[in-house]
Every structure is written in structure tokens, then in C-alpha cells.
Amino acid sequence: MIDNAVHAPAAHPVAATNLTEDDLRAALRAGIADFKAVPIFGLFFSLFYVVGGMGLWLGLFASGQPAFFLPIAAGFPLLAPFAAIGLYEVSRRREAGEPLSWGPILAALRGRGDGQLALMAVGTLIAFGFWIILARGIFAIFLGRSGIGFESIGILFSAPGMAMVVVGTAIGGLVALGLFTVTVMSLPMLLDRDVDFVTAMIASAQTVQANPRVMLKWAALIAGLLFVAMIPLFLGLFAVLPILGHATWHLYRRAISEG
Numbered sequence: 401m402i403d404n405a406v407h408a409p410a411a412h413p414v415a416a417t418n419l420t421e422d423d424l425r426a427a428l429r430a431g432i433a434d435f436k437a438v439p440i441f442g443l444f445f446s447l448f449y450v451v452g453g454m455g456l457w458l459g460l461f462a463s464g465q466p467a468f469f470l471p472i473a474a475g476f477p478l479l480a481p482f483a484a485i486g487l488y489e490v491s492r493r494r495e496a497g498e499p500l501s502w503g504p505i506l507a508a509l510r511g512r513g514d515g516q517l518a519l520m521a522v523g524t525l526i527a528f529g530f531w532i533i534l535a536r537g538i539f540a541i542f543l544g545r546s547g548i549g550f551e552s553i554g555i556l557f558s559a560p561g562m563a564m565v566v567v568g569t570a571i572g573g574l575v576a577l578g579l580f581t582v583t584v585m586s587l588p589m590l591l592d593r594d595v596d597f598v599t600a601m602i603a604s605a606q607t608v609q610a611n612p613r614v615m616l617k618w619a620a621l622i623a624g625l626l627f628v629a630m631i632p633l634f635l636g637l638f639a640v641l642p643i644l645g646h647a648t649w650h651l652y653r654r655a656i657s658e659g
Contacts (some may be wrong), residue, residue, distance in 0.1 A: 413589060413593070413595065413599070413600075413603040413656045413657070414603075414656070414657050415585075415603055415606040415607040415609075415610050415611075415655060415656060416607070416610065416611070416654065416655050416656070416657065417610040417611065418611075419607075419610075419611040419614045419615070419651075419654065419655055420614060421614060421617065423614065423651065423654045423655075424614060424617065424618055424621070424651065426650070426654070427647040427648070427650040427651035427654065428643070428647045430491075430646065430647065430650040431491075431642075431643045431644065431645070431646035431647025431648075431649075431650060432643055432646075432647075434487075434490060434491050434494055434642075434646035435639070435642045435643050435646055437494065438490060438494070438500055439642070441486060441487060441490045441500075441505060441642070442487060442490075442638075442639075442641065442642025442643075442645070442646070443638055443642070444486075445483050445484070445486050445487060445641070445642070445645070446483065446637050446638045446641040446642060447638075448483065449480070449483050449634070449637050449641060450634045450635065450637050450638060453473075453630065453634040453637070454633060454634055456469065456472065457469055460472075468535075470565070471531070471532065471535035471538075471539075471568060471572070472532070472535075473630060474531075474535075474568070474569070474572045474576075475528050475531045475532065475535075475572065475575075475576075478524060478527055478528045478531065478575070478576060478579050479524065479525075479528055480622075480626060480641065480644075481524075481583055481584075481587050481648070482521060482524065482587070483641055483645065484587070484641065484644065484645025484646075484648060484649075485508055485509055485511075485517070485587060485591060486505050486506065486508055486509055487642055487645030487646050487649070488508070488587070488588045488591050488592075488645065488646075488648070488649045488652075489504065489505050489508035489591060490505060490646070491645075491646045491649035491650065492591070492592065492649065493505075495653070508591055511590055511591060512590070512591070512594065514594075516590050516595075516596055516597040516600070517587075517590045517591070517597070519597050520583070520586065520587065520590065520597050520600075520601075523597075524579065524583065527575065527578075527579050530575070531572060531575050534571060534572075534575070535568060535572070538564055538567060538568045538571065539564060541564075542560045542561070542563055542564035542567070543555065543560055543561065543564060576619075576623065577619060580608075580619045580622075581604065581605050581608045582601040582604050582605055583601070583604060584604055584607070584608065584615070584618070584619075584648065584652075585600070585603055585604035585607045585652050585655060585656055586600035586601045586603065586604040587600075587648075588648060588649050588652040589603060589604070589652065589656060592652075603656060607655045607656065611655070618651065622644055625640045625644065626640060626641075626644075628640075629641070
């Protein structure tokens with residue numbers, strides 16, 4: 401369990417209203433610096449996503465549904481933030497000048513021991529499941545009567561397949577944006593402060609609402625980099641996930657203040 405004494409005291413979080421692209425660049429630079437300073441932690445947490453992604457692809461290929469990998473991969477950004485929880489703790493400890501060791505960093509995955517982070521995780525898994533159901537429904541609408549299944553990637557290049565991709569991407573983007581809005585600041589906050597998950601989600605949504613242009617750019621950057629990182633057998637995640645995880649912590653520190 402993380403020692404609450406080393407964290408900021410409980411207070412009403414206030415979202416900044418003046419975030420700029422300079423904040424994004426500064427957060428990215430700090431994220432890269434954290435990863436370069438202690439890469440072992442980033443590589444460790446990324447390994448689970450790389451191996452999991454490869455296993456998922458092989459499993460769908462073996463079961464004759466390789467095309468269904470596309471909607472699952474599109475939902476990947478919904479789950480990726482939880483890979484960064486340990487990385488938030490690494491960045492927090494570096495910032496505070498505290499020692500880095502595996503015990504407290506792995507313990508950070510439990511949050512502050514009050515179950516709030518677990519509730520967020522359950523909610524995210526429900527959202528991911530909802531997206532998979534939606535993806536199945538979209539497939540049924542566009543390709544259900546054609547008799548075509550997910551057994552071939554080629555279906556995506558047919559006329560109904562391309563229409564399905566366009567509609568699915570738009571709907572999936574809205575789902576991802578909604579989850580991004582309530583998690584981008586709330587996950588590091590639940591690690592950092594003694595707040596409940598509802599308060600954290602509200603503060604996260606307020607941050608996005610107060611800085612829509614900057615935060616939408618951040619969301620687009622995350623989605624784009626994760627997509628590119630997954631193309632070469634997921635290997636790009638070894639660098640992209642840690643950098644984005646560390647950078648998100650630093651953006652949170654710039655975006656949220658005490659009330």
C-alpha cells in the first residue's frame with residue numbers, strides 16, 4: 401500500500417484553464433527524460449501489452465477471425481492508460497526525489513488501497529466490452545446479410561467493408577473520446593491524491609472542457625502514436641507507451657492544482 405503521507409493532502413482539485421501547446425511539448429520532453437533515465441520500468445510494463453497484442457493477433461488468426469482484430473485494436477487506447485499507472489508512480493518519485501524500487505512501484509497498481517482505482521478499472525473494462533458489442537453490431541449492419549465473416553482481412557476493402565470501417569471508426573472515436581475525457585487526469589489523480597473516483601473523473605472532464613483544443617490535440621497524439629506503435633508487431637509500444645505514460649503524469653501536474 402502506498403504511504404499516503406508522501407502524497408499531496410486531500411483538497412478539491414481545480415483544472416487549469418490556460419494549458420497551451422507549450423505544456424504538451426514540455427510534458428513530452430519530461431516523459432522522454434523519465435524514460436531515458438529509468439527505461440527498465442517502462443519496458444517492463446509495456447511488455448505485457450506487446451505480448452498480449454501478439455497473442456491476441458495469433459489467437460484471432462488461428463480461430464479464423466483475423467479481421468476482428470481491427471475493432472479490438474481500435475479499442476486499445478481505452479485500456480492503454482492502465483499500463484501507465486506504474487509509470488505515473490515512477491515519474492512522481494523522480495519528481496519528489498524519492499528512491500525508485502520495484503516494491504512501491506508495483507504497489508502503485510493498487511492505487512491508494514481504497515478501491516477507487518479498481519472501480520475505475522472496472523468501469524473501463526465495461527466501456528471496452530460495450531465497444532466490442534457495438535463493433536459486432538456495426539458488422540452485422542453492414543456485412544451481416546452478405547454472408548461474409550471475419551475470416552479475411554480482404555472484407556475491409558470491399559464497398560460495405562470500407563463503409564463499416566468509416567462508421568466504426570467514427571463511433572469508436574466518440575467512445576474513446578468520452579473515456580479519455582474522464583480518465584486522462586483522473587488516473588494519475590487517484591494515485592496522487594486522496595479523492596474518490598467520481599471527484600477525479602469530474603476534475604478530468606473539467607480539464608478537457610476548459611482546454612478543449614489542447615486536450616483534443618493530446619488525445620489525437622496519443623491515438624496516432626499508439627496506432628503507429630502497433631503496426632510493427634506491437635514493438636513500437638516498448639517506447640511509445642512509457643513516454644506517453646510519463647508525459648501524462650507531467651501534463652496532469654501542469655493541469656490540476658489544489659483548490
